[in-house]
Amino acid sequence: MNSEGGDGDGKIVSQVEVALNGDAEKASSSRFTSLLASKDRDYLLSPTGSQVKVSDLEGHVVGLYFSANWYPPCRNFNRVLSNAYEQLKANRSNFEVVFISADEDLSAFNNYHSSMPWLAIPFSDLESKKALSRKFDVEGIPCLIILQPDSNEKEEILRDGVELLHRYGVEAFPFTRERLEELEREEKEKHDNQTFANLLSSHDRDYLLGHHPTNGQVPVASLVGKTLGLFFSAQWCLPGMKFTPKLVSIYHKIKQLISERPGVEGFEIVYVSSDRDRASFDSYSSLMPWLALPFGDPKIRALARHFDVQDIPCLIILGPDGKTVTKQGRSLINLYQENAYPFTEARLESLHRQMDEEAKGLPRSELHAGHHHELTLVSDGTGGGPFICCDCDEQGLGWAYLCLECGYEVHTKCVRAAGGNSTVGP
Structure with a gap:
């Protein structure tokens, strides 16, 4: 203004x-x-x-x-x-x-x-x-x-x-x-002391719903020792509806990855609904192979406030001890897919190093079919940072192609060749 x-x-x-x-x-x-x-x-x-x-x-x-x-x-x-x-x-x-x-x-x-x-x-x-x-x-x-x-x-x-x-x-x-x-x-004290039980249970409920109500109740206690994603979304949220199929695919891939590595901790997701009516909740949650808080449960608002969730969809990752690992689960899924698991700092540092090595072989500039200006390869340290990809509309961070004239930015994987010459990076 x-x-x-x-x-x-x-x-x-x-x-x-x-x-x-x-x-x-x-x-x-x-x-x-x-x-x-x-x-x-x-x-x-x-x-x-x-x-x-x-x-x-x-x-x-x-x-x-x-x-x-x-x-x-x-x-x-x-x-x-x-x-x-x-x-x-x-x-x-x-x-x-x-x-x-x-x-x-x-x-x-x-x-x-x-x-x-x-x-x-x-x-x-x-x-x-x-x-x-x-x-x-x-x-x-x-x-x-x-x-x-x-x-x-x-x-x-x-x-x-x-x-x-x-x-x-x-x-x-x-x-x-x-x-x-x-x-x-x-707030710091609450985060320091958070557990799956005090986050997800209430005085009259110690369970979560299966991905469909007919599947019965799953004890909150069964989550202890697993990496957990809290998925804040709603059927009326178009970005949420678009992200959900991708998250379902990654969820199954992580589950498969875990099954092939004995001794690796489990992984689960809990849907935290902002749906406006039960019919929408039932319809949307039926697309999800994971757990859910009951529709309209008071814990939903408490969790949104506890994690300061202002925009959906949002994926909060909790470690096996119930402590917060990252609030950027959605970005990490978009950037690294199933390789982001278990979303820890050590894992992300390894992925960052891998991405930096891969970036050495990427063109320093690109002509992208979805844009009329030349795009420049950037990283967090050279003018990049968190962004929404203008090609797939999903979040991203790290390396990207950026239009220095108008701010158009895409994931490196989303660049679609438009012909012309590209300049290979160092």
Whole structure:
């Protein structure tokens, strides 16, 4: 979200700077007025369109919510924020949110705001919205900036409210540094002490479902000593549906590999569903030869929060002791197929060395049939890194072919010859 502005914007930015950098003796009663009011407006709009004085926010923890109706990730996060807001209000917490719209027209703004239980800067006040976006360096949406009621210091501005709500929910309130440090300590302790039992069992359930409900119940205890994948996905998720057949194939290959090597620990996968109804769950899980948590089980949400799963499909790999090995299982499957097993650092280091050796024989540049610019061979150390392959739409990392002009990037295995000359690498 880039901002442009002239003299009018400068005046409003000056008001914002007063609030953030002003004299420490200024009373907090002027802080939110300086930030959120303008010379012609001292109010915000409620979802019903009534006016609420900006000064009513004093003493509150305030979230500045930059969002737009036209962007699906915003609509998805809006549900997360709404749930947290309603819970905090029910507990009489001093939390408030102010919507700063990037909608394209007044009708879209009104429709979107009507679904929110909080306040908003009027859609017509373009200058205030631009100034706030520029002042807080908002580069993407959704974005939730958290301001504390009793400090003007820049370091008290929390910029990653979206991530924190996904990660901790209402437990992050009041979003102070002390509270977040406490949550991080608690989270580390949970990860240090995690086992298959405390991750997957509950007080009234110590089993998982077979790949189809008629196959009965499988004890969670039977997983101990195996490498385990937690597969977060849903039938409505197109990337998940596309990745599932590949994962099924790799699952069987790993099982075959293990059967040929006596003494090698076992491997299993557990489906952690985000399906919207039981019929979808039954239909999708019937395609999977592995285990599943029951549909709608409370552990599903707990696991997503514990592992900070924000996008699906996602494959978390746990070691035989129940500890996390990697959160990048999907990328590793795409990159190394069954050879990624058991996904440990030692195994990956070996595969990286092997890939580096193979890369020495790859062309330094390629003409790819799916792109109109020449592609350059890159690695993590030469401008590469995690990416989504523009040819197969799957994740990748390590060596890749990259268009230096426009960022088009593909797995080395996905390059389809377009003719012409290639330059062999060193």
